[in-house]
Amino acid sequence: MHIAILYNRDHELLEDDPGREAREDVTRVASALSEALSHGDVHAEPLAVEGAGLEFVDLLARMQPDLVINLCESVAADARGEMVIPCLLDMLGLPYTGSPALSLGLALHKDKAKELLKARGVSTPGFARLDRVEDVATLELPFPLIVKPAREDASVGITSDSVVHDRASLGRAVEAVLRTFHQPALVEQFIPGREIYVPLLGNHPRRALPLTEIRFGKLFEDRPNIVTYAAKWESNSPDYQNTPTAPCLLEDAALEARLVRTAMDAFAALECQDYGRVDLRVTPEGVPYVIDINPNCDLHPEAGFAKAARAAGLDYSALATRLVEIALERAHAHGHPTARRKGPGAPRLPDPSNRNVLAGRNGSRDRARRARASAE
Known part of the structure; x- marks a missing residue:
């Protein structure tokens, strides 16, 4: 192969x-x-x-x-x-492998993803998209709020100043996003509580791997408990060293089931496939909120998804092989178009995931040139 x-x-x-x-x-x-x-x-x-x-x-x-x-x-x-x-x-x-274009596009356009989650009844923090600093004056969301780029992932653009408690700091955070990333700012209600990740694997059936959680260290005792860009990518930074990922230990089976169900519903709402991770904030009362959906999440051997797979009994080699199997199973399940009745009223075949549109592009161009030539 x-x-x-x-x-x-x-x-x-x-x-x-x-x-x-x-x-x-x-x-x-x-x-x-x-x-x-x-x-x-x-x-x-x-x-x-x-x-x-x-x-x-x-x-x-x-x-x-x-x-x-x-x-x-x-x-x-x-x-x-x-x-x-x-x-x-x-x-x-x-x-x-992984999710199709529409799913990736929705996940990256965070405001659109949240609109879809809200329409599907999946809990997600209240939010607004701001395209101008002037929009801060008319925003009607209760503080505290968190400000992030609307078109990035991997904690890009998130710093300790991203959580704001008043309109002046909100304006500064929005202006920083607009200036640095040249894209809208997503402003969300900040949900105090635990940050728990639900890794998902497979399609039919789809299962949750063991849940993981961010353990916020002493550095965050007087700071908002958020995973900044430095915490995710700068290994020598205090943020990184004070935000280890660990197995999520939940004594309440009903709560765990609720978290998994919320993650599954969010993943399905964006029509993600094969594998990914849904990030949740969970209030002290046990209410989960989807804060991010990560189709095609990081597959580094030491990243959270691979660690969760190891906890489920899949070493890295087995995980890689399973991802290949899942993608091929899905592709073969879609198959190729079969013979069908033609003519008026005949049902249209579903679009196969492996339709080769480019295969005939030269022929199409040739026909177009011939048509233009005959018209002249």
């Missing part, structure tokens, strides 16, 4: 990149997965997406791998390019 591991190599593209460490991490994940999967008749080959070009598309078309492991989290150091990759893979007719 030939597997292509597609990943973004764009962490050195921008001189001033507030998400550089997160983008660099994916290179290590690609290497780890290649090593874990390449044995026997399986060859897992990393393939970098570099710069703003799409040369990898033609390369994949020539390679025709049996599966693409999609690790791309950005294109040209822009996280908004993440959803482009599944679109191109669908057009090439190549099966791939």
Whole structure:
């Protein structure tokens, strides 16, 4: 079996990149997965997406791998390019791991994801999207609030100043997001309580891996308990050293079931697939709130998802193999279009996930040229 591991190599593209460490991490994940999967008749080959070009598309078309492991989290150091990759893979007719373009796009447009969660009855903090600093004056959400970029993930843009308690500090936090990231600011009600992560694996059935929790250390005794960018990516920082991830120990089975159900509902609302993680804030009264949905979450061997898999009895090699199996099971389940009745009133076939739109693009262009020539 030939597997292509597609990943973004764009962490050195921008001189001033507030998400550089997160983008660099994916290179290590690609290497780890290649090593874990390449044995026997399986060859897992990393393939970098570099710069703003799409040369990898033609390369994949020539390679025709049996599966693409999609690790791309950005294109040209822009996280908004993440959803482009599944679109191109669908057009090439190549099966791939993880969620489709729509799910990735919704998860990245956090205000849209929250609108959908709210419509589905999934609990999420009250929120507003602010496009201008002037909008702060008319915001009607109770303090405290947390301010974050509306189009980023991996805690990009979150600092100790992101939690605000008055309108003046809210204005400063919103202005910082608008100036630094050139995108709207998402303002949410800040939920005091525990931060618990629910890792999800599979489709039919889908199961939750053992839950994990952020343990906030002494540094956070007089600070808001939030996972900043430094806490996630800067290993020498006090934030990082005071926010270890640990198994979540819940004595209340009903509460655990409620957390898992909330995470499952959120994952399904965005039509995510294969694997991912849902981040919750849980109040002292046991009320869960979805604060983030992470399709295609970090698969580094020492990241939370792999640790949760180990707690469930899956070492890294077994986890990598299982992710391949899940993606192939899904692709084969969709299958290929079969013969159907044609003519008026005939039902339309469902769109297969591996439809190859690009296969006939040259022919389409030729027909278009002939049509123009005959018209002239």
